[in-house]
Amino acid sequence: MLKHNLGFPRIGEQRELKKACESYWNGKIDSVKLFEIGKKIRIENWNIQKHYGIDLIPCNDFSFYDHVLDMSFLIGSIPDSYFNLKFKNDIDLYFSMARGYQKHKFDIKAMEMTKWFNTNYHYIVPIFTKNQKFFIYSKKLFNEIKELNNIVDSTDKIKPVLIGPVTYLSLGKEKDNTFHKMDLIENIVSVYIEIINKLLNKGIKWIQLDEPILSMDLYDKEKEAFQYAYKKIYNYFSLSDVKIILTSYFDGILDNLSIIKNFNEYITAIHIDLVEDPNQLKDVLSFIKDSKTILSMGIVNGRNIWKNRYNDTIDKIKKAIFSIGKDRIMIAPSCSLIHIPIDLDKENNIHLDIKERMSFAKQKIKELNDIEKILEGDRNILLKNSFLIKKLENSTIIHNKEVKLRSDNISNKYIQRKNDFSIRQKKQKEKFNFPLFPTTTIGSLPQTKELRDIRNKFKNKKISEKEYVKKIKSFIIYAIKKQEEIGLDVLVHGEFERTDMVEYFSEKLNGILSTDYGWVQSYGSRCVKPPVIYGDVSRIGDMTTDWICFAQSNTNKFIKGMLTGPVTIIKWSFVRDDQPIYKTSYQIAFAIRDEVLSLEKLGINIIQIDEPALREGLPLKRKNWKYYFSWSIKSFRISSSGVKDETQIHTHMCYSEFNDIIKQISDLDADVITIESARSNMELLKNFSDFYYPNEIGPGVYDIHSPRIPSVMEIYDLIKKAANFLYKENIWINPDCGLKTRKWNEVLDSIKNMVKATKIARKELS
Ligand code: GLN
Numbered sequence: 132m133l134k135h136n137l138g139f140p141r142i143g144e145q146r147e148l149k150k151a152c153e154s155y156w157n158g159k160i161d162s163v164k165l166f167e168i169g170k171k172i173r174i175e176n177w178n179i180q181k182h183y184g185i186d187l188i189p190c191n192d193f194s195f196y197d198h199v200l201d202m203s204f205l206i207g208s209i210p211d212s213y214f215n216l217k218f219k220n221d222i223d224l225y226f227s228m229a230r231g232y233q234k235h236k237f238d239i240k241a242m243e244m245t246k247w248f249n250t251n252y253h254y255i256v257p258i259f260t261k262n263q264k265f266f267i268y269s270k271k272l273f274n275e276i277k278e279l280n281n282i283v284d285s286t287d288k289i290k291p292v293l294i295g296p297v298t299y300l301s302l303g304k305e306k307d308n309t310f311h312k313m314d315l316i317e318n319i320v321s322v323y324i325e326i327i328n329k330l331l332n333k334g335i336k337w338i339q340l341d342e343p344i345l346s347m348d349l350y351d352k353e354k355e356a357f358q359y360a361y362k363k364i365y366n367y368f369s370l371s372d373v374k375i376i377l378t379s380y381f382d383g384i385l386d387n388l389s390i391i392k393n394f395n396e397y398i399t400a401i402h403i404d405l406v407e408d409p410n411q412l413k414d415v416l417s418f419i420k421d422s423k424t425i426l427s428m429g430i431v432n433g434r435n436i437w438k439n440r441y442n443d444t445i446d447k448i449k450k451a452i453f454s455i456g457k458d459r460i461m462i463a464p465s466c467s468l469i470h471i472p473i474d475l476d477k478e479n480n481i482h483l484d485i486k487e488r489m490s491f492a493k494q495k496i497k498e499l500n501d502i503e504k505i506l507e508g509d510r511n512i513l514l515k516n517s518f519l520i521k522k523l524e525n526s527t528i529i530h531n532k533e534v535k536l537r538s539d540n541i542s543n544k545y546i547q548r549k550n551d552f553s554i555r556q557k558k559q560k561e562k563f564n565f566p567l568f569p570t571t572t573i574g575s576l577p578q579t580k581e582l583r584d585i586r587n588k589f590k591n592k593k594i595s596e597k598e599y600v601k602k603i604k605s606f607i608i609y610a611i612k613k614q615e616e617i618g619l620d621v622l623v624h625g626e627f628e629r630t631d632m633v634e635y636f637s638e639k640l641n642g643i644l645s646t647d648y649g650w651v652q653s654y655g656s657r658c659v660k661p662p663v664i665y666g667d668v669s670r671i672g673d674m675t676t677d678w679i680c681f682a683q684s685n686t687n688k689f690i691k692g693m694l695t696g697p698v699t700i701i702k703w704s705f706v707r708d709d710q711p712i713y714k715t716s717y718q719i720a721f722a723i724r725d726e727v728l729s730l731e732k733l734g735i736n737i738i739q740i741d742e743p744a745l746r747e748g749l750p751l752k753r754k755n756w757k758y759y760f761s762w763s764i765k766s767f768r769i770s771s772s773g774v775k776d777e778t779q780i781h782t783h784m785c786y787s788e789f790n791d792i793i794k795q796i797s798d799l800d801a802d803v804i805t806i807e808s809a810r811s812n813m814e815l816l817k818n819f820s821d822f823y824y825p826n827e828i829g830p831g832v833y834d835i836h837s838p839r840i841p842s843v844m845e846i847y848d849l850i851k852k853a854a855n856f857l858y859k860e861n862i863w864i865n866p867d868c869g870l871k872t873r874k875w876n877e878v879l880d881s882i883k884n885m886v887k888a889t890k891i892a893r894k895e896l897s
């Protein structure tokens with residue numbers, strides 16, 4: 132029974148990679164130094180895995196920016212616009228694709244970035260041209276094999292990791308619509324064959340081909356591509372001793388077993404995610420039973436930070452042993468460990484009872500070792516593990532009767548506004564008396580260096596709370612003055628007290644903790660530190676009211692209260708594993724509901740509950756959407772429905788492809804939804820109009836991701852377009868998203884133009 136790992140975090144225990152890359156970009160270190168730091172991280176990672184007896188150690192899982200971009204680089208899938216810049220050093224070409232290039236006479240944008248399946252990791256989207264040929268371009272893969280070879284004593288232990296050809300193509304985009312990306316399968320398979328050949332020549336036997344799209348609903352073209360690719364590779368290498376492990380993760384593969392059936396014989400091992408879908412084990416086992424295929428069991432959760440429950444795991448493994456024999460089984464984490472932090476041992480501020488239940492990447496690797504020992508008869512490890520799990524069942528740090536009582540008894544009155552939208556809208560129109568096309572922003576305003584310094588100083592106790600509050604208030608006053616001058620209708624306080632929209636709330640809630648070093652790569656050098664939801668969640672006290680009421684006391688205009696919604700808090704945190712997700716979500720929803728009611732009681736009449744993660748958290752398989760929406764929509768409604776008819780609830784989502792889920796969006800029953808739509812030129816509003824979306828909508832009228840100032844006329848044109856799709860009286864005018872990443876001058880100029888454009892629209896379109 133081999134133990135293997137699919138991938139190890141590459142940011143370094145102290146985020147060395149982030150610091151190194153940023154220093155390199157700022158010209159503070161040269162590429163030699165950058166490479167040295169990269170190598171040091173790899174060697175540390177490999178040594179950890181070697182230390183815990185991992186039999187197949189992954190290689191090429193390291194990346195200076197992104198592993199999909201690495202794949203593009205490996206097979207020469209490099210758009211001409213970057214290639215033609217003729218960099219002397221390949222790493223500069225690589226970074227130009229990731230980050231764009233703006234120097235001398237050049238001004239080339241970065242390649243597009245998007246979410247890696249349903250995770251919070253972002254990859255660089257490959258771009259394909261018709262009949263594109265692929266060829267081995269980068270030597271990174273081969274260099275890393277050489278390095279790892281110096282650490283392990285045999286090439287049998289080295290397992291290069293590559294994204295499989297079908298998933299790689301499916302992640303990319305065609306440059307134009309003259310062809311389908313899957314048409315490139317023949318061309319791309321030839322380069323894979325070349326790569327595998329080269330690996331074989333270096334003595335490599337095991338190769339991991341990641342094909343996570345197997346856990347999604349596949350199109351025929353993708354299915355055919357699978358057939359073609361793996362048959363071809365098999366035919367080429369059938370006489371060699373190459374061993375292909377086909378890995379899928381993030382969900383089950385049962386729906387695609389039929390396509391695998393035919394190529395089952397072409398691969399040596401198949402890896403399945405038994406954490407996301409434990410139920411697939413039985414069918415997969417009977418499916419491969421009569422073949423020689425090895426089953427790699429993904430049994431250690433690669434996406435969450437809880438200790439493995441050894442009892443359950445051993446059960447599963449024993450079932451598999453019984454069915455296909457020990458020799459045909461491998462064990463591994465469910466997916467690459469890049470989605471969790473590196474080392475729990477570093478954390479000194481977590482309650483010990485909780486910490487002893489947690490496990491980061493390094494600890495997960497050790498778990499594989501533990502599991503092996505248990506199978507060999509070590510009862511102590513098993514007993515200790517069961518004891519820890521039992522111990523928490525009665526822990527008062529985790530369980531709170533009152534909280535449970537409330538979230539376990541949700542009657543209709545908790546998920547229903549008092550009256551329908553049509554009645555609420557009338558009352559709200561009377562009360563607020565806004566002009567046609569009311570203007571607002573999404574919440575955050577520029578986070579300057581000065582502001583971040585103040586927050587840091589306060590966090591490190593270098594300034595007193597009094598001083599801190601005074602400083603933040605001065606930012607709020609400035610923000611209000613500017614918004615009033617520009618003439619916005621609904622103002623925001625600016626979110627200056629928040630580093631991150633989830634972290635801020637998690638710090639103010641019982642049952643959620645923050646780690647000190649629990650960083651996870653989000654994209655490139657950007658890392659996030661997801662909070663850990665470990666117990667029943669409730670409010671310690673009011674979370675936002677002081678700031679919002681202070682803002683309101685400084686203006687006669689309406690201030691919009693600003694909260695993060697329950698689904699987003701869940702999706703951007705590590706969630707407890709001892710109860711179904713919906714229960715955790717309802718508890719958070721009640722905490723937000725309490726905050727909404729506190730705000731309302733203190734005279735705040737407009738409250739926004741942000742849910743940017745609702746759309747992006749959609750399960751990979753359509754059949755799982757129903758369950759997801761059942762708890763997510765209910766959660767939003769719990770948090771938002773306690774208010775009076777006259778209190779206006781806003782929500783905001785960035786990624787706004789709502790084609791398939793417009794009904795569910797309307798089920799949220801927010802009075803106003805603000806969405807991102809400038810980049811699609813309002814095209815996605817078509818869904819709202821086709822569906823007769825009943826409530827008010829603020830389609831974003833300019834893209835906030837770019838420093839560019841939109842002109843009055845282009846905004847006006849977008850408003851005009853929006854008015855073609857939507858009922859005029861329902862339209863709000865706002866940017867695409869929050870403005871925290873922009874500079875003040877950019878924000879002020881853009882918003883001024885937005886308000887000017889709105890004024891023209893009020894005249895022209897009323
Ligand atoms: N209110 C948040 C902000 O303005 C919303 C952020 C988001 O949509 N991701 O920053």
Ligand code: ZN
Binds near residue numbers: 573783785786868869
């Ligand atoms: Zn947004």
